[in-house]
Amino acid sequence: MMKAAIINRFGDIQELHVVSDYPDPKITDDQVLIEVHATSINPIDYKARQGLLQGMFTWHFPVVLGWDVAGKIVAVGKNVTGFSVGERVFARPEIDPTGRFGSYASLMAVDANQLAKIPATITDAQAAAVPLAGETALQMLRRLQVGPGKKVLIQAGAGGVGSFAIQLAKSMGATVATTVSAVNIGLATELGADIVINYHEKRIQDVLTDYDAVLDSVGAVDDGIDILVPGGRLVTISANITPEQKERAKKEGKTVMTGWLEPDGKDLAELAEALKKDQLKVIIDSEFPLTTKGIQDAHTRIESHHARGKIIINVKEKD
Ligand SMILES: NC(=O)c1ccc[n+]([C@@H]2O[C@H](COP(=O)([O-])OP(=O)(O)OC[C@H]3O[C@@H](n4cnc5c(N)ncnc54)[C@H](OP(=O)(O)O)[C@@H]3O)[C@@H](O)[C@H]2O)c1
Incomplete structure (x- = not known):
C-alpha cells in the first residue's frame, strides 16, 4: 500500500486528499516502477480535477492526478533495457486510461520509452519540473x-x-x-x-x-x-x-x-543534456509536501495563473 493524493469525484480543490493505503501500481514487461521523489503541478491537473477532460478519458474513481515524475527505479520489466534498479530517472508518463495511477503518489509505473536519466547535478525537485x-x-x-x-x-x-x-x-x-x-x-x-x-x-x-x-x-x-x-x-x-x-x-x-505534447524519453534525454551543461535552468515557483494541505495549496497556486516557473510537490520526505 502507498501514499497518494486522490479525488473521489470531479470538483474543486477540497476534493483532493492524501491517503496512505492506496494500492501499488503494477508494471508491465515494458515498464519500470519508480519510487516517486517529486512531481510537479501543471494546468492540466486542475483541468482534469474539474472534470474538463472527461471527453478524452474514461476514468474510474478514485483518480490519482499528476504527469511529471522524478525518482528512483525500484523494479524493471523484463523487456526493459538501458535502465536498472537504483537509477535516478524522470518522465512525463503516458496518461493512464483508467485515471487511477498518476504521479501524486509514492510509486508510479512508467513506460521505459518515456524515461530519461536525471543528471547528477540536478535535484529531484528540479528534475520533476522539467518533463511535461x-x-x-x-x-x-x-x-x-x-x-x-x-x-x-x-x-x-x-x-x-x-x-x-x-x-x-x-x-x-x-x-x-x-x-x-x-x-x-x-x-x-x-x-x-x-x-x-x-x-x-x-x-x-x-x-x-x-x-x-x-x-x-x-x-x-x-x-x-x-x-x-x-x-x-x-x-x-x-x-x-x-x-x-x-x-x-x-x-x-x-x-x-x-499542438499536443507526445511524451518521449529521447526528447527528455536531450533536455537532460542541456540541464547537465547548465544551458537550461529550472525556475521553481514554490514547493509543497504531499499532504492534503500541500496538494490543495499547490492547486490554489496553479489556478492563480501567475505561477513563476514550476510548482513542485516533494513526495518523498527529504532525508
Ligand atoms: N497542449 C499541450 O500539450 C500542453 C502542454 C503544456 C501546457 N499546455 C497548456 O499551456 C498553458 C500554459 O501552461 P504552463 O504550464 O506554462 O502554465 P503556467 O505555468 O500555469 O502559466 C503561468 C504563467 O502564465 C502567465 N500568464 C497568465 N496570463 C497571461 C497572459 N494573458 N499573457 C501572458 N502571460 C500570462 C503568468 O505570467 P505573469 O505572472 O507574468 O502574468 C504565469 O507566469 C496552459 O493552458 C496549459 O494547459 C498545453
Missing part, C-alpha cells in the same frame, strides 16, 4: 521550425512552458520576444528574451511585426496571426483554432496549428 513543460516547449519550437535568424514570440514567458521555451529558442539561435507581468520582466530577461512585453500595458501588435513563429499558450490566436509574416507559423497549446481563424491564416499565407 520542457518536452512541450521543445516539441512546439520544432513544429514552429525555430532556428538561427528566426523571430519567435513565446507567450507567457514566466510560466512553466514559457520559461523553458525562451531558453530553448535562444539556444536554437532565434530572436525571442515574450509577454509577462511587470514583476517578471527581470526573469524573462535573465532567461534570455530579447524583447519583453508587459502584456498589461502593451499589445503585442504594438511592438512586434513580421514574426516567423508564435508559441501561443494563452489562447490569443488572432493576436498571434496579426504579428506573423506571410509564411510564418503559429502553434497554440491552449486553445481550439476556429474555422474563421484557419480561413484567415490561409488567406494571409500563414500556418496555424494546435
Whole structure:
C-alpha cells in the first residue's frame, strides 16, 4: 500500500486528499516502477480535477492526478533495457486510461520509452519540473521550425512552458520576444528574451511585426496571426483554432496549428543534456509536501495563473 493524493469525484480543490493505503501500481514487461521523489503541478491537473477532460478519458474513481515524475527505479520489466534498479530517472508518463495511477503518489509505473536519466547535478525537485513543460516547449519550437535568424514570440514567458521555451529558442539561435507581468520582466530577461512585453500595458501588435513563429499558450490566436509574416507559423497549446481563424491564416499565407505534447524519453534525454551543461535552468515557483494541505495549496497556486516557473510537490520526505 502507498501514499497518494486522490479525488473521489470531479470538483474543486477540497476534493483532493492524501491517503496512505492506496494500492501499488503494477508494471508491465515494458515498464519500470519508480519510487516517486517529486512531481510537479501543471494546468492540466486542475483541468482534469474539474472534470474538463472527461471527453478524452474514461476514468474510474478514485483518480490519482499528476504527469511529471522524478525518482528512483525500484523494479524493471523484463523487456526493459538501458535502465536498472537504483537509477535516478524522470518522465512525463503516458496518461493512464483508467485515471487511477498518476504521479501524486509514492510509486508510479512508467513506460521505459518515456524515461530519461536525471543528471547528477540536478535535484529531484528540479528534475520533476522539467518533463511535461520542457518536452512541450521543445516539441512546439520544432513544429514552429525555430532556428538561427528566426523571430519567435513565446507567450507567457514566466510560466512553466514559457520559461523553458525562451531558453530553448535562444539556444536554437532565434530572436525571442515574450509577454509577462511587470514583476517578471527581470526573469524573462535573465532567461534570455530579447524583447519583453508587459502584456498589461502593451499589445503585442504594438511592438512586434513580421514574426516567423508564435508559441501561443494563452489562447490569443488572432493576436498571434496579426504579428506573423506571410509564411510564418503559429502553434497554440491552449486553445481550439476556429474555422474563421484557419480561413484567415490561409488567406494571409500563414500556418496555424494546435499542438499536443507526445511524451518521449529521447526528447527528455536531450533536455537532460542541456540541464547537465547548465544551458537550461529550472525556475521553481514554490514547493509543497504531499499532504492534503500541500496538494490543495499547490492547486490554489496553479489556478492563480501567475505561477513563476514550476510548482513542485516533494513526495518523498527529504532525508
Ligand atoms: N497542449 C499541450 O500539450 C500542453 C502542454 C503544456 C501546457 N499546455 C497548456 O499551456 C498553458 C500554459 O501552461 P504552463 O504550464 O506554462 O502554465 P503556467 O505555468 O500555469 O502559466 C503561468 C504563467 O502564465 C502567465 N500568464 C497568465 N496570463 C497571461 C497572459 N494573458 N499573457 C501572458 N502571460 C500570462 C503568468 O505570467 P505573469 O505572472 O507574468 O502574468 C504565469 O507566469 C496552459 O493552458 C496549459 O494547459 C498545453
